[in-house]
Amino acid sequence: MASEHIEQKLALLPDLPGSYQMKDLNGKIIYVGKAKSLKNRVRSYFKSEHDGKTAELVRNIADFDFIVTSSEKESLLLEITLIQKYQPYFNIRLKRGTGYPYIKITNERDPQIELVSIVKKDNAQYFGPYPNVYAAQETLHFIQKNYPLRRCSGFQGRPCLYANMGQCLGACWREVPVMEYQTQIKKIQSFLAGNTQTVAKQLREKMDVAADKLEFERAADIRDQLNFIAETVEKQKIISKDGTPRDLFNFYMDKGWLSVQIFFIRQARLLKREKRLFAIVDEPAEELTSFILQFYNRKNTVLPKEILVPDGVDTELISSVLKTEVRTPKRGEKKELMNLAIKNAKIVLDEKFRLMEMNEQxxxxxxxxxxxxxxxxxxxxxxxxxxxxxxxxxxxxxxxxxxxxxxxxxxxxxxxxxxxxxxxxxxxxxxxxxxxxxxxxxxxxxxxxxxxxxxxxxxxxxxxxxxxxxxxxxxxxxxxxxxxxxxxxxxxxxxxxxxxxxxxxxxxxxxxxxxxxxxxxxxxxxxxxxxxxxSSLGSKLDEITGIGPKTRQKLLTKYGSLSKIEKASKEELKQLGLSEKVIQALKISLGAIH
Structure with a gap:
């Protein structure tokens, strides 16, 4: 029987796709799953009869968490990523890496492209994982035919069968220049990143020609190849196109409470999510700015190469303090990720309010x-x-x-x-x-x-x-x-x-x-x-001629109170970029206030 705490959380689950994480009494993740409907899937653990390992899992569940995604396929990819990160005890099938394959370009003088089930620390390039194994296999065959690397075992003094077919660059009979491999590898990287428009157009033209010639079997094969490519390299909103390490912050506010979501994106994957929930005093954008600066002011915190924040947050201020790139996405997949973070933040805050109401009853x-x-x-x-x-x-x-x-x-x-x-x-x-x-x-x-x-x-x-x-x-x-x-x-x-x-x-x-x-x-x-x-500090500063939003934020961050700003020397204020005229206006105004 589920605890009172779990029963309350079950009642608040959204009917949306996502990944769920089951936790034990110590808060350790013991199982990661995916769902087309989080509401139905998670409830099934506690509302149905189970035996074997599932029953053992349910007996060990003390709490659960979840992350909403934009589609069922994204929930699957997120599930794979979280399983590989946390290695949950009950995910026996997937945690060994045998569930879904990767496409790998080996790190050697004459590189090969192959399908593998485990990611190793061998400096090779890995793409995936791919939920549809058969589609990944067919896509690999397509790449080998159209962007050949090495398919033979090495130098043998004569061209191999694949070299004769144009599917091997010929390490079997010659020394292939490194640049020749690099050119092919760049094409493969672009293809697997989702840039398939040219290839898809060529395949469609071939399919139409085959159909016109009544070669329906060949046309069907090309159609299937198009579907396999789409299935394998389809762009995913939960995944970044490049490998830049980045953290993403967004929020949702209601009734004086701020719900913050932090997405940690590494190796083009959402590897971790953190959430924070607290009552606030300042405007949301100002609170988030302060939160981000405090978030990284922790022991052993490693800064990413890029931080993504919503509109209204002072990107220049954060960037100058943290010495890293801070941006606000306006369109594309990063903007979609920001929207997904808002969606999760709203769900967390709504859940809190509804739990509070339920606890009253x-x-x-x-x-x-x-x-x-x-x-x-x-x-x-x-x-x-x-x-x-x-x-x-x-x-x-x-x-x-x-x-x-x-x-x-x-x-x-x-x-x-x-x-x-x-x-x-x-x-x-x-x-x-x-x-x-x-x-x-x-x-x-x-x-x-x-x-x-x-x-x-x-x-x-x-x-x-x-x-x-x-x-x-x-x-x-x-x-x-x-x-x-x-x-x-x-x-x-x-x-x-x-x-x-x-x-x-x-x-x-x-x-x-x-x-x-x-x-x-x-x-x-x-x-x-x-x-x-x-009668806030910010509103009083806004009334002073020459002080705009950025200067106001700098003063708020450094001093925090009117009295401390008033006591600041002209030299200190000049270091913040204030002119003599603005400093004079500031001192006169603050003197009148006090």
């Missing part, structure tokens, strides 16, 4: 599970707090309320922090807790059954200090939602030095806790975003 026992974990008799109302700021400035806090597992948005509250003008988690927490609960006491309102702080020991201790020492609410339970490395709730913390309270990651209590964390984070970020849109 399935709260039976979830509140009690949290109560039991914290040693509380029962919980009906939870109030959760979170903070947000921009590089230590424009500090705000927010509170969300969950009653019997369901958010009560009429009771949500927003707070502009007044006691501090720089980032101070302890002071921010003390102010918002003091303002909230001193007011409830003053107005004789009912207190919650649990107060949750989004953070750790600092926020927990600050909240306790106000509630217990200042307000005398020693019996009001408080806990901190402790995050893991992925910024997701992992544990609950009751007091400093105590062991973290862990919930079953598949339980409804755990899902509810994550729902609360997501909601309070979304609410505070949305509040912060709305405030910034009214």
């Amino acid at each position: 399935k709260t039976n026992g979830a509140m009690q599970e949290i109560a039991d974990a914290l040693g509380i008799n029962e919980i009906h109302r939870i109030e959760a707090f979170d903070h947000s700021h921009t590089q230590g400035e424009e500090i705000v806090s927010a509170m969300v309320v969950f009653e019997d597992g369901v958010p009560n948005k009429q009771k949500y509250r927003k707070y502009k922090i007044k006691s501090v003008n720089h980032a101070d988690e302890r002071a921010e927490t003390m102010e918002v807790i003091r303002r909230r609960y001193s007011r409830l006491l003053k107005e004789h309102e009912k207190l919650p059954d649990l107060v949750l702080m989004d953070g750790g020991v600092i926020q927990l201790n600050a909240a306790r200090e106000v509630l217990e020492d200042e307000l005398g609410l020693v019996d009001l339970p408080v806990a901190a939602m402790v995050k893991n490395d992925h910024h997701k709730t992992a544990d609950l913390l009751k007091s400093e030095g105590s062991q973290h309270t862990q919930l079953d990651p598949k339980s409804q209590g755990f899902f509810l806790l994550q729902r609360i964390q997501d909601e309070v984070h979304r609410f505070v970020i949305t509040f912060h975003r709305n405030l910034r849109s009214k």
